[in-house]
Amino acid sequence: MQIVILKDSASVAEYGANIFIKQLQKKADSVLGLATGSTPVSLYQGLIAANKAKQISFNQVTTFNLDEYLGLEGTHPQSYRYFMNEQLFDHVDIDKAQTFVPPGDAENPIAACQGYEDQIKAAGGIDIQLLGIGRNGHIGFNEPSSGLMSRTRVKTLTKATIDDNARFFEAGEYQPHLSITMGIGTILDAKKVVLLATGEAKADAIKATVEGALTAACPASALQLHQDAVLVIDEAAASKLTDSDFYKHIEAENQKLMARLGL
Ligand code: F6R
Numbered sequence: 135m136q137i138v139i140l141k142d143s144a145s146v147a148e149y150g151a152n153i154f155i156k157q158l159q160k161k162a163d164s165v166l167g168l169a170t171g172s173t174p175v176s177l178y179q180g181l182i183a184a185n186k187a188k189q190i191s192f193n194q195v196t197t198f199n200l201d202e203y204l205g206l207e208g209t210h211p212q213s214y215r216y217f218m219n220e221q222l223f224d225h226v227d228i229d230k231a232q233t234f235v236p237p238g239d240a241e242n243p244i245a246a247c248q249g250y251e252d253q254i255k256a257a258g259g260i261d262i263q264l265l266g267i268g269r270n271g272h273i274g275f276n277e278p279s280s281g282l283m284s285r286t287r288v289k290t291l292t293k294a295t296i297d298d299n300a301r302f303f304e305a306g307e308y309q310p311h312l313s314i315t316m317g318i319g320t321i322l323d324a325k326k327v328v329l330l331a332t333g334e335a336k337a338d339a340i341k342a343t344v345e346g347a348l349t350a351a352c353p354a355s356a357l358q359l360h361q362d363a364v365l366v367i368d369e370a371a372a373s374k375l376t377d378s379d380f381y382k383h384i385e386a387e388n389q390k391l392m393a394r395l396g397l
Contacts, residue, residue: 151180
């Protein structure tokens with residue numbers, strides 16, 4: 135894993151956006167894996183700005199989102215489809231027919247999960263997958279105990295995740311407790327994975343991801359198996375790492391090597 139520790143959440147968003155900008159400049163028809171939640175919002179703003187400045191285009195891009203609440207239609211303001219339209223798709227030159235979010239309103243959710251896997255495969259696989267991380271180490275809605283080779287499926291949310299996400303729902307509003315999520319195996323199939331984490335609330339999860347054992351108890355620890363996983367985190371999220379000075383040293387050496395090779 136490449137571990138990039140930056141001073142604050144704004145630097146994390148900028149660094150993350152630059153990875154995606156470079157990806158789109160290198161491969162205009164990239165297949166992007168996208169995430170929702172608070173963490174990627176500033177990164178999306180960076181992509182919107184780059185699109186408006188004509189540094190990148192989305193007109194050949196295909197996207198697949200990690201997850202969706204089961205039981206919400208895409209027009210529901212709390213659905214992840216709605217979130218993606220609001221936070222990114224409505225502001226860039228993307229063909230919405232090329233944007234995929236697991237169908238939370240599918241009549242047969244189990245069949246829909248296989249259908250989602252088939253769509254990712256038909257698109258040629260995901261070039262780069264964006265991830266946030268839950269306080270409990272979840273990626274997508276792969277909660278602790280998720281199989282490390284799991285595929286897209288219906289998952290029950292933990293009470294911790296429901297409580298964390300309650301902030302997006304009005305008091306008394308129906309909040310789903312089931313989701314459709316890409317599996318950990320689906321995520322690991324992406325050619326590159328970029329996980330962003332900011333704030334002290336994520337420090338335990340980052341510690342377990344980077345310095346803990348490979349275990350279904352911390353789904354993000356599965357990224358230890360990936361050959362091109364980048365963790366972009368701020369000082370607060372890095373605050374419980376034992377070896378953060380070493381990770382900073384590695385990153386400084388990487389930067390020097392990249393500069394020497396003109397990359
Ligand atoms: C979102 C997702 C989740 C979030 C995670 C962190 O599509 O799959 O894993 O990335 O819950 O959420 P925030 O960024 O709101 O802290």
